[in-house]
Amino acid sequence: MAVPPTPSVLTGPDGHQMTLISPSGSEEKQDTSWAVVxxxxxxxxVALLWGVACLGVLRRRLAARRPGSARRRP
Structure with a gap:
């Protein structure tokens, strides 16, 4: 069985070699660590959850100040 010929190196319009490798792993300019992200x-x-909790507390306090806002318990 004969081995098929290997294709020649393809170059893109800018003259650089074209590859199938994702550029995200090959760029060395971005040194942002995954731990930082x-x-x-x-x-x-945490900041978003804290803000939502504060809004909930504020809403309950404002509702408690209104007249007739006493909750009836069965």
Whole structure:
């Protein structure tokens, strides 16, 4: 059985070699660590949850100030 010939190296319009490798893994300019990104996501999520909790407390306090807002318990 004969081995098929290997294709020659393809070059793109800019003269660089074309590959099937994703550029995200080959770029050396971006040195953002995954730990930094994960930390920023966690801080953002905690801040968002804290803000929602504060809005809930504020809403309950404002509702408690209104006349006739006493809750009836069975």
């Amino acid at each position: 994960l930390g920023l996501v966690l801080v953002g999520e």
